[in-house]
Amino acid sequence: xxxxxxxxxxxxxxxxxxxxxxxxxxxxxxxxxxxxxxxxxxxxxxxxxxxxxxxxxxxxxxxxxxxxxxxxxxxxxxxxxxxxxxxxxxxxxxxxxxxxxxxxxxxxxxxxxxxxxxxxxxxxxxxxxxxxxxxxxxxxxxxxxxxxxxxxxxxxxxxxxxxxxxxxxxxxxxxxxxxxxxxxxxxxxxxxxxxxxxxxxxxxxxxxxxxxxxxxxxxxxxxxxxxxxxxxxxxxxxxxxxxxxxxxxxxxxxxxxxxxxxxxxxxxxxxxxxxxxxxxxxxxxxxxxxxxxxxxxxxxxxxxxxxx
Amino acid sequence: xxxxxxxxxxxxxxxxxxxxxxxxxxxxxxxxxxxxxxxxxxxxxxxxxxxxxxxxxxxxxxxxxxxxxxxxxxxxxxxxxxxxxxxxxxxxxxxxxxxxxxxxxxxxxxxxxxxxxxxxxxxxxxxxxxxxxxxxxxxxxxxxxxxxxxxxxxxxxxxxxxxxxxxxxxxxxxxxxxxxxxxxxxxxxxxxxxxxxxxxxxxxxxxxxxxxxxxxxxxxxxxxxxxxxxxxxxxxxxxxxxxxxxxxxxxxxxxxxxxxxxxxxxxxxxxxxxxxxxxxxxxxxxxxxxxxxxxxxxxxxxxxxxxx
Numbered sequence: 001x002x003x004x005x006x007x008x009x010x011x012x013x014x015x016x017x018x019x020x021x022x023x024x025x026x027x028x029x030x031x032x033x034x035x036x037x038x039x040x041x042x043x044x045x046x047x048x049x050x051x052x053x054x055x056x057x058x059x060x061x062x063x064x065x066x067x068x069x070x071x072x073x074x075x076x077x078x079x080x081x082x083x084x085x086x087x088x089x090x091x092x093x094x095x096x097x098x099x100x101x102x103x104x105x106x107x108x109x110x111x112x113x114x115x116x117x118x119x120x121x122x123x124x125x126x127x128x129x130x131x132x133x134x135x136x137x138x139x140x141x142x143x144x145x146x147x148x149x150x151x152x153x154x155x156x157x158x159x160x161x162x163x164x165x166x167x168x169x170x171x172x173x174x175x176x177x178x179x180x181x182x183x184x185x186x187x188x189x190x191x192x193x194x195x196x197x198x199x200x201x202x203x204x205x206x207x208x209x210x211x212x213x214x215x216x217x218x219x220x221x222x223x224x225x226x227x228x229x230x231x232x233x234x235x236x237x238x239x240x241x242x243x244x245x246x247x248x249x250x251x252x253x254x255x256x257x258x259x260x261x262x263x264x265x266x267x268x269x270x271x272x273x274x275x276x277x278x279x280x281x282x283x284x285x286x287x288x289x290x291x292x293x294x295x296x297x298x299x300x301x302x303x304x305x306x307x308x
Numbered sequence: 309x310x311x312x313x314x315x316x317x318x319x320x321x322x323x324x325x326x327x328x329x330x331x332x333x334x335x336x337x338x339x340x341x342x343x344x345x346x347x348x349x350x351x352x353x354x355x356x357x358x359x360x361x362x363x364x365x366x367x368x369x370x371x372x373x374x375x376x377x378x379x380x381x382x383x384x385x386x387x388x389x390x391x392x393x394x395x396x397x398x399x400x401x402x403x404x405x406x407x408x409x410x411x412x413x414x415x416x417x418x419x420x421x422x423x424x425x426x427x428x429x430x431x432x433x434x435x436x437x438x439x440x441x442x443x444x445x446x447x448x449x450x451x452x453x454x455x456x457x458x459x460x461x462x463x464x465x466x467x468x469x470x471x472x473x474x475x476x477x478x479x480x481x482x483x484x485x486x487x488x489x490x491x492x493x494x495x496x497x498x499x500x501x502x503x504x505x506x507x508x509x510x511x512x513x514x515x516x517x518x519x520x521x522x523x524x525x526x527x528x529x530x531x532x533x534x535x536x537x538x539x540x541x542x543x544x545x546x547x548x549x550x551x552x553x554x555x556x557x558x559x560x561x562x563x564x565x566x567x568x569x570x571x572x573x574x575x576x577x578x579x580x581x582x583x584x585x586x587x588x589x590x591x592x593x594x595x596x597x598x599x600x601x602x603x604x605x606x607x608x609x610x611x612x613x614x615x616x
Contacts, residue, residue, distance in 0.1 A: 043412030073383050079405035083430045093401040097387035100408070104351030122391045 002188030002219075004305075006031045009200025010049045011066035011234045012226050013193030014056035016304070017127070019297025020191075021057060023305055026126035030183035032210070034195070035112065035131045036139035036168055036203030037150045041089055042080060044099040045106055048151075049200065050116055050131055051098060058123040066234060069094040088156045113177040130183070132204045135174040139203055140167040150199075159236035162243045166198055171206045176213075184213045191304055194226040194289065196237040197256045198244055205260075214260060222263040222307055223282075224289060224300070225250035229269040233290065251276050254284075263307050265289060265300075283307075310496030312613075313527075314339045317508025318357045319374035319542045320534050321501030322364035324612070325435070327605025328499075329365060331613055334434035338491035340518070342503070343420065343439045344447035344476055344511030345458045349397055350388060352407040353414055356459075357508065358424055358439055359406060366431040374542060377402040396464040421485040438491070440512045441482040447511055448475040458507075467544035470551045474506055479514040484521075492521045499612055502534040502597065504545040505564045506552055513568075522568060530571040530612055531590075532597060533558035537577040541598065559584050562592075571615050573597060573608075591615075 004024055006017060008031050020029060034049045048067065055061040055069055062068045072092030081087040091099065098119060105115040111134040120129050141153040142165030153161055184190065195201050205211050214221065230249050232238045238248040246252040250266040254277045257264075261282045266273060267289040274284045285307055291297045312332055314325060316339050328337060342357045356375065363369040363377055370376040380400030389395040399407070406427060413423040419442040428437050449461040450473030461469055492498065503509050513519050522529065538557050540546045546556040554560040558574040562585045565572075569590045574581060575597040582592045593615055599605045 042408050043415055044408065069387070073381055073401060075381050075401035076384060076405045076408070079377070079402040080409070083405055083409050083427065085409070093381065093383035093404075094387040096401075096404065096408075097384045097391055100350050100352065100384070100404075101388070101391050101393070107351055119391065 003186050004029050004189050005183050005187040006191040007204050008193045009034050009195025010052040013195045014053045015291040016193050018056050019301035022298050023301040029127040031129045034200045036137050039151045045103045046099050057125045068092050130177050133174040134177045137171045137174045138169040163240045168203045168206045174207050176209050181213050187219045190219050190221040192223040194224040198240050220262045223261045224265040225253045228267040311494050312337050312497050313491050313495040314499040315512050316501045317342050317503025318360040321503045322361045323599040324501050327609035330606050331609040337435040339437045342508045344445050347459045353411045354407050365433045376400050438485050438487050442485045443482040445479045445482045446477040471548045476511045476514045482515050484517050489521050495527045498527050498529040500531040502532040506548050528570045531569045532573040533561045536575040
C-alpha cells in the first residue's frame with residue numbers, strides 16, 4: 001500500500017483524520033498541515049492547525065470546541081491578563097506545555113517539522129503530521145484598506161471583518177518541509193480535507209513546489225466540501241467565499257479547486273449540485289459529510305478511501 | 309528618611325519584608341535579591357527567590373508553602389510530564405505566566421532588573437526589588453566529588469546531599485545590577501534578612517562591588533538569625549552550616565557574617581547565646597523572630613527599624 005496524503009487545516013480536517021486513522025494504517029498517512037495561521041504570543045510559537053490535528057489524533061482534543069485540550073484550565077492566561085497582556089487567544093494551561101516545548105525546540109535550532117514530529121511522538125500520534133513548510137508563512141487578511149494578522153481577524157475580531165483579499169506573507173520564499181514532496185510523489189491517494197479552501201488549504205497550495213507536485217501526481221486527488229447546505233459547520237468559509245467572489249456552496253468550493261480535483265465529495269443536502277459540479281470535470285460522490293461523532297468520521301473516511 | 313536596603317533570599321526574607329512594608333514606606337525599601345538559584349527550565353528563565361518576594365509583597369503568595377501563587381494549579385506541568393520532561397520543579401500554571409513573560413522580556417533585550425521592575429509594577433509591588441546582578445551567577449553545590457546545580461540539590465534531590473562546598477559560577481564577572489550600589493550608599497539602614505547565609509546571602513556578598521560598598525557604608529548593618537533553637541524553620545541552612553564547618557546556631561550565623569554586622573537579632577529561645585555573639589563585636593537584640601503570621605512579621609520589622 002502506498003501513502004495517503006491529506007492537506008489539512010484545523011477542525012474540519014481533524015474530524016476526517018480521526019476517522020481516517022481507523023481505516024488506514026496511521027503510519028501510511030501523511031498529513032500536510034497549514035501553518036499560515038501560526039502566531040507568536042508571549043514569545044511562544046503557536047501552530048493552531050497543527051495542534052488541533054495533533055490533539056485530535058492523540059485523543060485529547062476538547063471535542064466540544066474542536067480545539068484545545070479536553071478539561072483544560074486557563075489559569076496561566078488569567079495571570080497573563082493580570083500582568084497586562086491581552087488574552088483573547090484562549091491558551092489553556094495544558095495546551096501551553098506544547099507551545100513552551102515547541103518554542104524551546106525551535107530556539108535550540110530544530111525545525112518546525114522536527115519539533116512537530118517530536119511532539120507527536122511524545123503524544124503517541126502515529127500518523128505523520130508535517131507542517132507545509134519550515135519557513136514562516138503568515139496569512140494576512142485584507143479587509144478594505146485594513147490588513148489584519150490572521151489570528152487578529154479570526155479570534156480577536158471573531159471573523160466579523162469582510163475579507164476582500166488574502167496574503168500569504170513569505171510564501172514565495174517558502175520551501176515545502178522535508179517529506180512533503182516525497183509523500184505526495186509516493187501517494188496513492190491525495191485528500192483535500194473539508195477545511196476552509198481560501199484560508200486553510202490555499203496557503204499550502206501557494207507553496208510552488210507543493211502545487212507543482214500535486215499537479216504532476218498521478219494519484220487521484222479527492223476534495224470534500226466544507227460547505228454543506230450553503231453554510232460552514234465551523235469557521236467563516238461561507239462568508240469568505242462570498243466576499244472573495246466565490247459562490248458559498250459545494251459548487252463554489254469545487255470551482256475554487258478546479259482542475260486540481262479528480263473527485264469531489266458533497267453532502268446529501270447538496271445533491272442537486274452534483275450535475276453542475278460534474279460539469280467542472282470531476283466525479284462527484286454524494287454522502288453524509290457532517291461528522292458529529294467518530295462513526296460519522298469513519299464513514300466519511302471509508303467513502304474517501306473507496307472512491308475509484 | 310533615607311532608604312532601607314535588605315539583602316534577601318527566599319521565604320524567610322519574604323516573611324520579614326511583608327512586615328517591613330507595613331512599617332516603612334515601600335518606595336523607600338530596596339530589596340536586593342539573590343539570583344544564584346535562578347534556573348532555565350523548558351526554555352524559561354526562572355528566578356525563584358525574586359518571585360517569592362514579588363508574590364509575597366503582591367499578597368498572592370501561597371502562604372502554606374511560602375512560594376508559588378495561592379490556589380495555583382499544575383496542569384501545564386502535568387502536560388510537560390506527558391511530553392517527556394522532568395517535573396520535579398513545581399511550576400504552577402499562574403506562576404508560569406511570570407516565567408513566560410520574564411523570558412520574553414529577556415529575549416527582547418531587557419535586563420533581568422528591568423524585567424523584574426516591570427513584573428513588580430504589573431503586580432502592584434511598590435517596594436523596589438532589584439536582582440543582585442543582571443549578569444548570570446549560578447550557585448553550584450559540591451557534595452564530595454559531585455557538583456550539583458543548585459535546584460538539582462535543593463528541589464530535585466531535596467537537600468539530601470551533604471554540602472562540602474559552594475561555587476557561585478560567574479560571580480567574578482558579575483556587576484551589581486543598576487541601583488544596587490546607590491541604594492546601599494544612600495541607605496540609612498541595611499538589613500540582612502533571615503535567609504540561608506551560605507546559599508542565599510553569600511552569593512550577593514560574593515559580588516565584589518556589593519561587598520565593598522557594604523563595608524564602606526556607615527549605615528548600621530543588621531542581621532537576623534535564620535537559625536532558631538539550632539534549626540532552620542525552612543530550608544537546609546542548619547545542615548549546610550554544619551557540613552561547611554559552621555556551628556548550626558544563631559552564633560554560627562553571626563560568626564559567618566563577622567565584621568560585616570553591627571547588630572544581630574536572635575530569637576528568645578537562643579537568648580543564652582547573646583553574650584557569646586556580643587563577644588564577636590556586635591550588639592544583640594533578643595526577640596521573637598518566628599514569623600507565623602503578618603503580626604509576627606510586623607513585630608520583627610519594628611524591632612529591626614528601632615535598633616540603634
